[in-house]
Amino acid sequence: MSNTVKKDQEPSKLRSFLNSDTFKGMLPFIGLVVIIVAMNIMTQGKILTPKRLRLLLSQVYYPMIVATGVFFVMTLGSIDFTEGSTLGLASIVVSKLSFISIPLAILGGILTGAAIGAINGFFHVKFKLQSFIITICTMYLFRGVCAYLTTETAVPASAAIKALDLNWLKITITVGVLLVAWFLFRFTRIGNDVKAVGSGEIAARFSGVKTDRVKFLAFVAAGALTGLAAFVNVVKVGSITATAGNQLETQILISLVLGGLPITGGAKVRFSNIIVGTLMYTVLNNGLVMLGYESQTQQLIKGVIFLLFVALTIDRKALKVIK
């Protein structure tokens, strides 16, 4: 059924390959391999020792859980800046409830996150306010609540919950979250609906997608998963200060962009963006620490790599006007 007759000579095979979606889809994977290999060479193989890998993994769990939730929001083409303060507040709730019962603590964390997500979603959907503005407001608000609750002292967690700092448990939770999210994204309406809203919200509404509900639920999901991640965080750190989860939102944004998630969301989003992106960020972070760079040098390198990656992977076709 093809009616396109190729009249022109292709400009250059290499060039068209570099601009193709296939290459752009592969780029995050290539990037991940390159960064691992480069770090391995620069640290003379130290980064791939079992001990290091375990440490590396321990830093992947909660960002990956959070990124999974934010992935749905960013597929809508929206953005969520509240992860950091949500994690902080949910961690406080988890810690306080951990003295009563562990399951209650986990549930409390998830509900706290979901509630913040619901607030974001409500304002975004009902008042038609841009998500990045809303979530900046609520980020401020809940960061303030966190600070208020920890004004006097840090909030300690129970010994029982600290005893759960077990790798198998954290792996199970993380893998479980990823599998469930992947399943929902790939094999149910949810994935289609979220992508449809990201690509063309009005047309999606006219095709029977309950756009407002989809958007609201995506924010609730992002919040709830951040709340779950708070449990993993509490287990690891044991006591919560005002800075818990500080700047997590920027870390997640950078991770997902490194993973190749187009900032416009929509049809070209891939689930692998979450895994590749979070791994890449963590490897980069660890490698730079191991190489003994000062924090400002580490940050400089991260910034440059981030910009480089965005410039290479972004889908400029979907952005009619670049804002």
Added chain:
Amino acid sequence: MSDKVLLVAEHIDKRFGITHAVNDVSLTINAGEIRALIGENGSGKSTFSQMLCGIYTIGGGTFTLDGKELHCRNQVEANNEGVAIIVQEMGTLSGLTVAENIFLGHEEPFMHMGVKDTRAMNKAAQRLLNEYGFERVKASDMIDLYNFEDRKLVEIVKATYMKPKILVVDETTTALSQNGRYELYKIMDAIRADGRSVIFISHDLGEVLTHTDTISVLRDGEYIATVQTKDMTEDDLKRLMVGREIGTAYYRTDYGETISGEVVVSVKNVNVPGEIHDVSFELHRGEILGFGGLSECGMHEVGKAIFGASWDRTGSVTLADGTQINDIPTAIKHSIAYASKNRDVESIIINESIRNNIVLPSLDDLADHGLLNNKKLTAFADKYAAEMQTKMQNVNQFVSDLSGGNKQKVVLARWIGKGSDILVLDSPTRGIDVKVKQAIYGLMADLRKQGKSIIMISEEIPELLGMADRILVMKDGRINGEFLRDPNLSEEDLIAKMV
């Protein structure tokens, strides 16, 4: 019209990737002439004129205006050479005052060493507005305070105040009410009287025949002919545009069939604030119900109201089984389909594949216990895209690559696949070339025979006369007249109820 040649276009050429949009077009336009440029969609008429106006770069060949070769890189440079354009879509910018809009890109006369004399600019703009008879528009106001029609008038002032030697009017009239069109025709006539020229691009052949001197026809990017308007009829022009006799299968030919008494949708006292008032009617089984009127008469909102897509609607839309339609998901679930006039925004998701566009409303039907199967979705999309003879590479191609006609085929494929019994088609053939038009009319006749009910909302009167079993004419948000299918029904009968 004088014999003095104003514009000479020689061997104009333009390619977009593999598409040869304009292929070696040469033509001349005399001073004091209104020249229509017509052709099917994709015939290259807009591309041609936009190269003239500096919106596109010239691919090959030369434009010579008044003996001087043109090399404009943008609209402002074109303006300075004496070429101006009024575009189809919104050409004025929000957030700017009326005066800033009129003089955008031409601030130089008001600049003194980098400082802008705002007061003088407002004064000059107001003087121009008054000259055109648009006193009600205040130059120092924000343009945001005015409605679409007034903003279009400001745009006309902006395009014509510097007395261009040649003015391009690119499908502007589709966006204007009868009043606005009248203002525009007046200005075109004034330009002709002044010995300057107009290039008038329109799909509305009636308008072309009454308001131009000569007509140039383009087909598939190639120049076909230039003819004298007075020698032409609509059928002659259609023949030139498609290059063949359209034949009798264009519209339905049957007359005298009775409409079924079975009511499938009954609409009672529907109001949408600012759009429609107290609209009530019934749609019968196997009926094509036409809605006609001027573009702002509210008929487009009627389509949305039936589909549950209107904001703040009151009144009721009830199906035969008593179901109330108040939202889109319910409408779709109960077999209502809707194809919007605003196809690229409301009907299809541009940045998505053909496949995902076709399956979207049917996802619940295609899922097994809530689970989706990729192969099944692709097979479904393949089947209905093929049924509609959509021209594409495969269903994974993005809709953004398709022509207007093929996009509409994707929209229809989606609803045929969904098996909808009630189809609300708003301007189904808008901006679509004659061949696809014919296919759509054929499809509508078939669907009607299968007992499906169609509401066809259209601004094209011949289409209503040719296809509908019954026509409701709207005016100012209310139903103003009803006509049954009849070979003797004329355009004038309908127009009388519209204005």
Added chain:
Amino acid sequence: MSKTIEKLKASRYYGLILLCAMLLFFYGIFKILTPSNFGSLSNLYTYLQSSIIYSVGGCGLYFIVVMGLFDFAVGANIVLSSIVGVILAQKYGYAGFIVGCLGCGTLIGFLIGMLYNSLNVPSMIVTVGLMLIFESIAVYVAGGVKQTLPENLRFFSGAPGNIILAGLAFLLMYFILNYTKIGTYCNAIGSNEFVAKNMGIDVKKYKLIGFMLLHFFVGIMAILTVSYGTTMTALTGMSTMSRNFQPLMGTFFGVAFRKYKMPIIAIIVGEFIITIIFNGFVALGAPTTVQNIVTGGALLAIVSLTARGAKGSVVK
């Protein structure tokens, strides 16, 4: 009756009335709740002096925000420019201080604009990346130590110095918006970039100018900020993110009141209202940690009232 209201709503005075009403409302609430330690004339004067610092940044951000762009590197540049300014001030006095802050500020704006134009990436993303980079550069420049503004160079740390400087910034803004093409073109680009391009506007150039103007104002803000606080410490870890938002609030006010043709007044009054609310809470005995809650809540309320999308519009 309704027609008169319609007419009033369209007039520019309506915006002014709305702003004053909001100001009086919040002032009134706190004055009633804590009449003794809130809202005396000298209190108000103090609030004004801290709020105008943010208003200056808000004016700068206005150029970028009306174009539909965004900038997260404002905070990083406040830190970087004030450190550069202070270091130069230690050697060259006021000249070094002012030239350092303004020069460094504008240069950073130039870099952001150039990079944004050449990478073709959304500004929100570019500036997140650049924020990381500028923060680390600031640490290098500061040499990892706290930089203190010399005692003898503190003209701008209180009235009248700070008010004069901020006033000059507002006048400059007024001039640019009303008596140059820049204001018109920024609005045009924000409204429809394609049409703007077709009208012969060099979009890239004006986006670059927008970023440079923003960061020139950020430079002024750096002077005021470091004068007010007298010291500046550079930190990494995206610590400057929070500095972006106080100026942004004023900008939101400005954009919301744009249709009344009075963005600058709206920015100044808007920032003042936020400061009043914060100080009102402090007067009520809330700990200073409440500041973020107030900021967030107030911002949420403002945007809910002013920046709502129309029914059926697409908001991301």
